[in-house]
Amino acid sequence: GAGVSQSPSNKVTEKGKDVELRCDPISGHTALYWYRQSLGQGLEFLIYFQGNSAPDKSGLPSDRFSAERTGGSVSTLTIQRTQQEDSAVYLCASSLGWANEKLFFGSGTQLSVL
Amino acid sequence: GENVEQHPSTLSVQEGDSAVIKCTYSDSASNYFPWYKQELGKRPQLIIDIRSNVGEKKDQRIAVTLNKTAKHFSLHITETQPEDSAVYFCAARGGGAGSYQLTFGKGTKLSVIP
Numbered sequence: 001g002a003g004v005s006q007s008p009s010n011k012v013t014e015k016g017k018d019v020e021l022r023c024d025p026i027s028g029h030t031a032l033y034w035y036r037q038s039l040g041q042g043l044e045f046l047i048y049f050q051g052n053s054a055p056d057k058s059g060l061p062s063d064r065f066s067a068e069r070t071g072g073s074v075s076t077l078t079i080q081r082t083q084q085e086d087s088a089v090y091l092c093a094s095s096l097g098w099a100n101e102k103l104f105f106g107s108g109t110q111l112s113v114l
Numbered sequence: 115g116e117n118v119e120q121h122p123s124t125l126s127v128q129e130g131d132s133a134v135i136k137c138t139y140s141d142s143a144s145n146y147f148p149w150y151k152q153e154l155g156k157r158p159q160l161i162i163d164i165r166s167n168v169g170e171k172k173d174q175r176i177a178v179t180l181n182k183t184a185k186h187f188s189l190h191i192t193e194t195q196p197e198d199s200a201v202y203f204c205a206a207r208g209g210g211a212g213s214y215q216l217t218f219g220k221g222t223k224l225s226v227i228p
Binding site (some may be wrong): 004031033035039041042043044045048050055059091101102103105106107108113 | 160215218
């Protein structure tokens with residue numbers, strides 16, 4: 001596609017529910033990143049994929065968070081049993097490869113946990 | 115891991131004046147330092163970057179300087195315009211084998227007053 005696409009753009013959920021956030025990277029980009037942006041905070045690294053593999057999952061805040069990537073393309077970030085502190089903007093970015101540093105960001109998913 | 119500190123958190127300047135944002139990093143092996151601009155409600159976009167083998171880089175009204183010894187780098191915007199108003203994020207990427215993670219600062223909200 002023309003850019004990194006994320007869906008939904010907004011998600012309101014009740015505490016305790018599971019949510020799935022989707023990222024469709026730029027075609028041909030092998031590296032994919034998830035970041036979380038809380039109000040007034042920087043971009044917190046969550047996880048990185050090179051192809052379908054996630055070399056480092058240590059950025060995930062808790063075991064309620066998981067992510068997968070299939071076919072070297074679309075990625076899904078899943079948050080189980082959501083908590084209010086999970087409320088944030090979840091940004092996805094892609095790059096040509098891990099050695100190609102320029103990240104192209106999606107517009108993000110604004111998650112609100114009530 | 116890498117730690118990036120960014121100052122100031124907010125900055126107001128008169129149109130036409132210069133703006134300077136400063137960042138420090140902790141990992142002496144870091145070798146790549148990008149700056150991203152995020153306009154209100156939009157995705158972060160790369161505006162300029164610098165690698166550790168270069169001390170300064172310019173692109174029209176923006177420039178970045180790097181002091182490896184002191185482990186700090188700065189963004190300089192000259193002749194500021196209202197459209198420069200945004201949140202600016204600095205970042206650093208570690209230099210270790212397989213390093214891929216960009217660590218971001220918490221951002222500087224720049225307001226250019228007409």
